[in-house]
Amino acid sequence: MTTIHREFSRYRSGFGLACLALIAGCASAPDGVAPKSNGWMKDEVADSYVFGYPLVLMDVSREAATGSGPGQAAPNTLRHAQSLPPVGASSPPEPNLDTLASSGWLDLSREPVLVTLPDTHGRYMDARALDMWTNVVWSTGAAQAGDHVSGPKAQTIAFVPVGWKGTLPARVKRVEVTTRYVWFLARIQTHGGGDLAAVRRLQRGLQVTPLSAWDDRGAHGKGSAHGGEPAGATQSGDPVAPGTPSAQVAALDANGFFNRLALALEDNPPVPDDAHALKILGDIGVHPGDPAQLPSGAKDAAVVKAGLADGRARAAAPPSNLLAGNGWLWVGDDAGNYGPDYTLRAYAAYTSPGLATSRDEVRARVSKDSDGHALNGANRYTIHFTAKQLPPVRGFWSITAYTADGALDADAPVRVAFGDRSGARRNRDGSLDVHVSAERPRGGANWVPAPHGDFRLVMRLYAPKPQATDGSWQPPAIERQ
Known part of the structure; x- marks a missing residue:
């Protein structure tokens, strides 16, 4: 596995050489004025782009999918695909012809959010929840074993802000999440045609409920803590394509990308092991919650632009450990x-x-x-x-x-x-x-x-x-x- 040390080895070497050059310059430059080198900056920008790309993509995807517009759904609400993609479909990229998807964005800023899965009675379904760094924090696969998998039994999972101290309903699995938002995705296997009706019935059994809307009997309450919609509300229609936001991210310039990253970091911090990556972001003027202050001189701006291009290329290139x-x-x-x-x-x-x-x-x-x-x-x-x-x-x-x-x-x-x-x-x-x-x-x-x-x-x-x-x-x- 690539480690953080491998990830930033190039910038470290470049930075060390730059320091040697700076010392040499101090000894030879007239009047003690040392020429400054910004050779390290390109690698730091590229490394930071690679580090932050998943968070920026998820944040853009969340913004595109949540709301009241066409193809959108409110936070803590699922949206269900009702049919297989048609011939010629291109969004999302590589449309899935095996399953129908149900997708929604959970907001844990106020309280835990509970997701209920129905008993599929043997029909294959996989479900997963991703934090904002694209790590899978829970999935049905983690609980399944053996040589054959059909479908999960009825269950409820509570996604809880890390450190939350309250009480959950009985027989609910607790999953702590370090980021404010969670992307929940469930896919139910289908043969198409007349089989779609059976899948839609199972989709109606998928429910999302904020804790405050969950009553003492384990049923869904009358109202949601968000927007007054019924708890566990769902909407028909294909979820917003996750491929569309990738084009939006690709179109961002350096200021746009790193501003987006800095703001998203405030609600969705990385893990403590990422401290070195945060330090590198600070080196180029990116701090959680603050507008990015990238180096702006003419020469520095060109280096930042080159670093951004390098970061984009690296994110798209197959790594050696595939x-x-x-x-x-x-x-x-x-x-x-x-x-x-x-x-x-x-x-x-x-x-x-x-x-x-x-x-x-x-x-x-x-x-x-x-x-x-x-x-x-x-x-x-x-x-x-x-x-x-x-x-x-x-x-x-x-x-x-x-x-x-x-x-x-x-x-x-x-x-x-x-x-x-x-x-x-x-x-x-x-x-x-x-x-x-x-x-x-x-x-x-x-x-x-x-x-x-x-x-x-x-x-x-x-x-x-x-x-x-x-x-x-x-x-x-x-x-x-």
Whole structure:
């Protein structure tokens, strides 16, 4: 795992060299005036961008999703997707065709907020809660074990501000959170079509209730502590796309980004182990709760701008500790619990907003075939799983094709996520051949419909087994036919 020391090793080295240069300058400069160097600044800005990117992205996402406008919902209110995304959908990036999502932002500033999950009666559902640094503070996967996972039983979880001393209702699980806001996300497996009605019934059983609206019998009270809406209120319609805020963050200049970071830090402090990262932010004029005071001289401003560009590039670049096999890339055991690995945390936020822990989901991507060429719908491909290479899951798995920018193909005749729950036909030896092409193959079995242009594949493993995240299993290569 990358550590905080590795994260900032470059800036430290640069700073040390800058100090040596400064000392040398003092000895040789006329009248004792030493030329100043700002070479350290670019690395500090880049490092600080990588450190703060997840918080800024989450804060922008929260602001976009909460309110009374179209596609928004009040804090402590869930919004439910009612149907699978249509052909051509691009928001959020890589739309999920396996599940319907319910999403909401919890505000813990006044009191604990309770979330109730229904008994799914065997239907697969995973739910998770992320703090504002994209760490998963609770999930259904953490409580599930064994070789097979179906769905959780009825339960209530109380998300509590750290240090809160009050009393919770009986049989409620307490989860302390250090940030003011929490992003709650639940996904219920569906086959589409007539099956959607059953999922919607389960969605109605998902409830969010501030503690003050919870009565003595464990039922929901008459009013919410926020805005006068009914406790546990829900709204229909797709949640605001988490991909949209990423474009807003990318458009921020240095002042816009670091101002946003400074304000968000006030309500959502990092953990004590991040003290060194806060010191670096202070070096460039960023302090929690105060407007950023970045170096503003002409030369310094150019260095800050270069550092920002470097930080953006680093957040988007696959880090060296991703798991990799046959062109596929995915986050391993550190998913959802990043510690001081700021580079991995930023990359996960950039590519997979709301990424679950390794016990909940693996999301592997590939965009090139076994020869290193870009996947393109003009070709036909085969993915050959041996009998011992099938995706190791306790839940289920699927493969979906997207355009190069993460959209469902607008020209596709169908929208299909192929997997073990969609009639996969194995060979006599137990192996499995998956066909990827723009046109339906002869027989039409085991087919992943692909866009006609360049595309990428995403393999989702729901409730993966340990070998999917410890590096002992690898997906097969994509072979061009």
